[in-house]
Amino acid sequence: MKLGAVAERLGVSAERLERMVGRIVRSSDWPLPPLLRFDKAVSGIEAGTVVFDEDEIVSGYPKIRRAMMLSPAIKRHFPDGVLVEEKMNGHNVRVVMVGGRVIALTRGGFICPYSTEVAKDQINPRIFEDHPDIVLCGEMVGPKNPYVPKDVYDAEAMDFYLFDVSRKGKRDMEGSATARLLAEEYGIRSVRLFGEFGAEEATEEIKEMVKELGRRGREGVVIKDPANLKSPIKYTSSQSNCRDLEFAFRYYNDYGQDFFFSRVVREGFQAAEWAEGDEEFLDRCLRLGRSMLSPMRETVEAKIAGEDIVQEVEILVKDLQTAKDFEEHFRRMGVRATFDPPRPSPGGHLVKIKRLVMSTNDKTSSVIEGQLW
Amino acid sequence: MKLGAVAERLGVSAERLERMVGRIVRSSDWPLPPLLRFDKAVSGIEAGTVVFDEDEIVSGYPKIRRAMMLSPAIKRHFPDGVLVEEKMNGHNVRVVMVGGRVIALTRGGFICPYSTEVAKDQINPRIFEDHPDIVLCGEMVGPKNPYVPKDVYDAEAMDFYLFDVSRKGKRDMEGSATARLLAEEYGIRSVRLFGEFGAEEATEEIKEMVKELGRRGREGVVIKDPANLKSPIKYTSSQSNCRDLEFAFRYYNDYGQDFFFSRVVREGFQAAEWAEGDEEFLDRCLRLGRSMLSPMRETVEAKIAGEDIVQEVEILVKDLQTAKDFEEHFRRMGVRATFDPPRPSPGGHLVKIKRLVMSTNDKTSSVIEGQLW
Structure with a gap:
């Protein structure tokens, strides 16, 4: 180089x-x-x-900023109307072809061997032959996503959903319309488009979408400029915030405190903007409280019962070498984990991965042994 | 010097x-x-x-460490039994006589003019004549406590409660028994003593005390060694944790994130230790969620209505000079606040103090104007 x-x-x-x-x-x-x-x-x-x-x-995929309150954010940033897509809950990848190979890069710029295998399997390679400089930006989602495992999508293991495209050497995104045309042409899955809305109606429409997405266990939406001249913004459901907390509080001492705080604050702004009635508001309070205490209580109880606290995820690989490579990838990323031996499964080999959450284990042990805070 | x-x-x-x-x-x-x-x-x-x-x-008043789980903490730290006192929720002061004047020092070592006035008024000065080296360690509590205003005590404005004594030049505390003898001799209020308990029975007894204290809006207990040979530990009620959160989330962006996190974690350990049934556990979840979202929602609503978010407290001074001095004291501590003119009141002069919570005001304004996070 x-x-x-x-x-x-x-x-x-x-x-x-x-x-x-x-x-x-x-x-x-x-x-x-x-x-x-x-x-x-x-x-x-x-x-x-x-x-x-x-x-x-x-180029790195730009951070999408978050609306804390829908109505003022839309008025301020998209006075001429919006295009709304589903924000899927997985991990962001950029898929490119380099030196004749297709590879999937994580948000941080690592080549992920497992995401790469999925991308190769699911993305028609002709798109790279026709457009050797294309960068496919999408979300990897599904129950066998080892970063963010989610059961709520129609994916058996981990599926790629396109949401934007860029080009090598460029920093800007080409936008939803271009991405959708290419997705259609090459038969690539893309994230759901809810449609275009005027600025006036958008707030109410998005609120209803996000509520419905929340009920279905989905994350939320990305709000884009139909003309692709402005940066998109994201907005998420209460259920998604709370499920994040539920996952994180199981490992309460291994997550940053800003992870917890930011999600509580989102709930506060959403409750205020949506001017909820008593019943709905109490539901939200209970959901929030429970999303923190339930998993934490289970962690303490498990530790008292002598169990180790581990974060279990699973991957489904076609090629056993991918599992070996993924193990090395985790090691290089600084993740401490143990990999169970692969088990044959329809579609390939299942590998259970146990990530160690040292800090939560240590803290919980010390408290149940009577250590003070 | x-x-x-x-x-x-x-x-x-x-x-x-x-x-x-x-x-x-x-x-x-x-x-x-x-x-x-x-x-x-x-x-x-x-x-x-x-x-x-x-x-x-x-000497500075030593930090009292916290039990996160009662049973193992008592077994580990007080295998020979405990003495239990009420932990009152106010601010910790050390009252001493220096150069013939009685003064009250805050935890951080500032002379607080208001606490000093209260101490002079409520503590029989003969104790300092008889024991010129005595350091009275106690809690200032009540509705007119400008640091931690609380309505749950039998105090009209702010009362001093003794919990330990030390001596000038010494670092160690003389313990509950000595403090109680002196309190009785000189007619000084002291914190409630719940009694002495064997290590076996203590956990259950304290759990019941803390639950009852919680129901009455009180904070919790301090667990001491009857022989005063070991450092005391504290343990607090769920309602007290949640009231702390309720107060802090009104000013959500002006408090440290560890303030929030530590209180949630306390709830998690308490729920696990007390092995609550469904109903009790859901009550706890609702209480926790509500203690964060209710005040935050009110803050956002107030800001939308064009109000400034301020922390209002009040002091009741006997001498107008004390109010002036307290204003200077706040200024020197770096607290930004405005003081209303004193209003005559039975027992002296009431002064309303509005502390500015700049960060919460700024953040809330920016979000309701559509700024992104």
């Missing part, structure tokens, strides 16, 4: 880029191909940007 | 102490008498330690 040429394309000096390598820019030669990965945003370069060489730069 | 002599008494070198002054040791000459105050713990010196001169050192 010629660092000078890469620096030029990124718009920074070669010296600056050289100084960044090993610090905020990490190099990796496993799995192939070799790459540089931006750990953090810097000088207008998105975090998660990946450089294979000067002609093969995949 | 002779720094060399002070350093010797504190057990540090004069050079070290000199280097600390202006950094973790702050000097103050208002209100009189002049003093040095330890902002943080260092070299075995408690945070909040105050030095008037080498013979007039008042």
Whole structure:
């Protein structure tokens, strides 16, 4: 890789880029191909940007900001109307072809061997032959998603849903319309489009959509500019916030406190904006309280019963090598986990993965042994 | 003040102490008498330690650690039995006589003019004549407590309750028995003593006490060693945790996230230890959820209605100068507040104080104007 040429394309000096390598820019030669990965945003370069060489730069997927209150956010950001898509709850990947191989990059810019296998299996490779510079931005969702396992989608293991496209060397997204045309042409699944709405009606429409999504265990929506000239914003259901909490409080000491706090604050703003009646509001309070105490109580009870607290997830791989590679990938990401031996299953091999949640184990043990806080 | 002599008494070198002054040791000459105050713990010196001169050192009140689960904590720390007192919910003061004046020091080592007025009014001064080196450690509680206003005590404005005594120049506490004898002799109010219990029965007894205290809006208990050889520990009611949250979520962006998190975690451990049935557990979940969402919703609604979010407290002073001094005290502590003009009232003058909660005001305004998170 010629660092000078890469620096030029990124718009920074070669010296600056050289100084960044090993610090905020990490190099990796496993799995192939070799790459540089931006750990953090810097000088207008998105975090998660990946450089294979000067002609093969995949920009990081930009962070989508969150509306805390729908009505004022829509009035302020989309006075001319919106396009609404479902926000699916999985992990964000960018799928590209580099040196003839299809690979899936995680948000942080790692090549994920498991996501790569799924992408290869589910995405018609002709799209990369016809558009060698295309970057497919989508969500991997399903019960066998090892990052965010979810049963609420119509996926047997893990499915790819397209939501936007970009091009190598470009930072901007081409938008929903382009992505949908390509998805249709090449038979790629894409996220659900709810439609276009005027700014006036959008708030009420989205509120009803989000409530219905919540009831069905779904996450929420992404609100986009139909003309793709403005950054999208996201908005999520109460049930999704609470399910996040329910998952996290099982491992209460291994999550950041801002994870908890931000979700409670979202609930507060939503309750205020939706001006709920007593019954609905008490339901929300109970849902919130329960989403924190139920899993935490179970964790303490499990520990008292002598069990280890582990986060169990599962993957379904076609090729046994993918499971081995995924184990190495977790190790490199700094995740501590044990992998059970693969079990044959329709569609491939199931591998159970137990992530260790050390801090929650240690804290819970110490409290039930009488240690003080 | 002779720094060399002070350093010797504190057990540090004069050079070290000199280097600390202006950094973790702050000097103050208002209100009189002049003093040095330890902002943080260092070299075995408690945070909040105050030095008037080498013979007039008042050690900081030691932090009382918290049991997260009663039964294992008692077995581990007090296998020979416990003495249980009520933990009152106000602010901790140390009352001493220095240079012929009675003064009340806050936990952090500030002279609080208002607490001082109350202490002078309520504590028989003969105790300081008989014991010039005594340090009275107690809680100031009541509806006119500007730090922690509470209606649940039998106090009209703010009352002092003794819970321990120490001596100038000493770090150790003399314990409950000594404090009670002195309280009786000099007619000083002291915190409620629930009694002594064997380690076996203590857990169940304390659980019932804490439940009853919770129902009455009280905070909880402090568990002490009857022989005063071990550090006490505290344990609080669910209702008290939730009332803390209810107060704090009104000003959700001005409190540390650990304030919220620690209280939720306490609830989780208590629910697990008390092995609650469904109904009781759902009550706890609802109480917790509501204690966060109700106040936050009210804050957002108030802001939408164009109101400023302020923390209103009130003090009842006998002397108008005390109100002026308290205003200066708040200013020096870095609290931003406005003081209304005093209104005559039975027992003195009422002064309404509005503390500004800038961060909550700013964040709430920005969200209702459509800013994203």
